[in-house]
Amino acid sequence: MKDLQDQLKNLFPDHVSEPEEFQEVDNELWMQEEPLICKYEKRKGKATTIIEGYTGADDDFKQLAKEIKVFLGVGGSFKDDSIIIQGDYRDKIMSFLKDKGFKVKRVGG
Template identity: 50%
Template sequence: MSLKDQLSQLVYSTDQGRIEPEQQQETIPESDGFIKIRRETKGRKGKGVTCLSGFGLSETELKALSKEMKKLCGVGGSVKDYVIEIQGDQRDKLENWLQQKGYKTKRIGG
């Protein structure tokens, strides 16, 4: 085999175009009608966060709701696995705000 034959072998081709990854359907966890409010410190070096779950909303709707909550409390937060995490112990403030919005709430844990 000559050097020219070795260099002319097809290594990569774009004939088929881009391969699109398969889109998975978003599976939203079911809600039992109650928003669970709890305080967590595990895995956060002692810093507490308020976790809210059980909304039964999509990821984008949860992000919009968490934005309102963060603005209300004046703190940061995030949405992870359909759970809204708000920095600090904001249980009282968020529970009152959610009840005004028409949600039923339950406190989980101490």
């Protein structure tokens, strides 16, 4: 059985394949000295966890918000320099952020 490259060469004999280049995506977030604030609030009768105090770029904070939402499998948003996660996940979020290398401070409750 021929491998895929040979089959493609037979189908497209004039095609010149370009070398594949893999670009590594730099997912490093800017670490800061001040701890992130992780607090619990009720908004419109629903529990929310709010993370604020990030002093890096907004794009990095949005990436962090996405990683937290995927990790927890919940919804949330990024507004006004804070991450809003649906539900009370302070302990899980704090351990997730500590594993990433952030300092985290729990506020309230």
